[in-house]
Amino acid sequence: MSVHKEAYQKIKAIVNAANVTLVAVSKTKPNEDILSLYDLGHRVFGENYVQELVDKEAALPKDIQWHFIGHLQSNKVKYIAPFVHLIHGVDGEKLLQEINKQAIKNHRIISCLLQVHIASEETKFGFDAASLLELIDSGRLSNYPNVVIKGLMGMASFTENQTILKKEFDGLAGTFNQVKNKLNNVHFDTLSMGMSGDYELAIQEGSTMVRIGSLLFGARNLVL
Numbered sequence: 001m002s003v004h005k006e007a008y009q010k011i012k013a014i015v016n017a018a019n020v021t022l023v024a025v026s027k028t029k030p031n032e033d034i035l036s037l038y039d040l041g042h043r044v045f046g047e048n049y050v051q052e053l054v055d056k057e058a059a060l061p062k063d064i065q066w067h068f069i070g071h072l073q074s075n076k077v078k079y080i081a082p083f084v085h086l087i088h089g090v091d092g093e094k095l096l097q098e099i100n101k102q103a104i105k106n107h108r109i110i111s112c113l114l115q116v117h118i119a120s121e122e123t124k125f126g127f128d129a130a131s132l133l134e135l136i137d138s139g140r141l142s143n144y145p146n147v148v149i150k151g152l153m154g155m156a157s158f159t160e161n162q163t164i165l166k167k168e169f170d171g172l173a174g175t176f177n178q179v180k181n182k183l184n185n186v187h188f189d190t191l192s193m194g195m196s197g198d199y200e201l202a203i204q205e206g207s208t209m210v211r212i213g214s215l216l217f218g219a220r221n222l223v224l
């Protein structure tokens with residue numbers, strides 16, 4: 001068992017003080033690790049891979065709130081639609097359309113975050129700020145009545161440079177506030193940004209939800 005309970009208590013104290021939600025990112029980690037955080041009272045877990053999430057959901061307690069935080073392919077939405085609590089990485093309208101379709105089939109409203117591309121790296125998915133604002137202004141979100149857009153998600157550059165990270169988080173927080181003002185919608189209240197290496201900075205910059213894996217569960221064997 002390799003859960004870092006002291007780290008959990010420390011992170012919990014920081015996020016609670018800031019009224020921020022902690023998503024414990026358990027990708028590649030065994031069910032026993034999830035259960036040991038569960039036994040401490042934790043219920044919010046994040047996974048990146050559809051098949052792994054489906055297997056864990058079937059095996060673990062039903063009151064866990066499962067967040068899908070990875071890159072989601074449209075053809076896999078159907079596997080998680082029956083139970084997923086929040087999908088973080090919605091990065092295009094085709095995916096929104098499919099989530100809406102599967103939500104209707106399952107008689108559910110599915111909560112989603114729109115992913116915004118904030119890192120300098122080419123590889124990270126997401127809307128750029130301009131096309132996000134275009135989508136919001138177009139009114140097309142009303143085509144997806146079984147999807148509720150709860151907020152935005154972003155992944156900063158893979159760097160320890162605080163100046164770069166701060167600039168990226170600050171930029172995303174600015175976009176979040178712009179969209180929030182445009183939508184004027186009580187459901188739009190979630191800004192998912194910050195991971196093990198940068199969550200405290202992300203919280204300072206306005207994050208309301210952090211996604212933390214390695215600080216809680218130890219390093220992952222595979223670079224995924």
Ligand SMILES: *Cc1c(COP(=O)(O)O)cnc(C)c1O
Pocket residue numbers: 025027048069070155195196197211212213214215
């Ligand atoms: C893996 C992952 C995390 C957690 O990363 P750590 O650095 O281990 O905290 C957070 N968000 C996303 C989208 C991830 O893929």
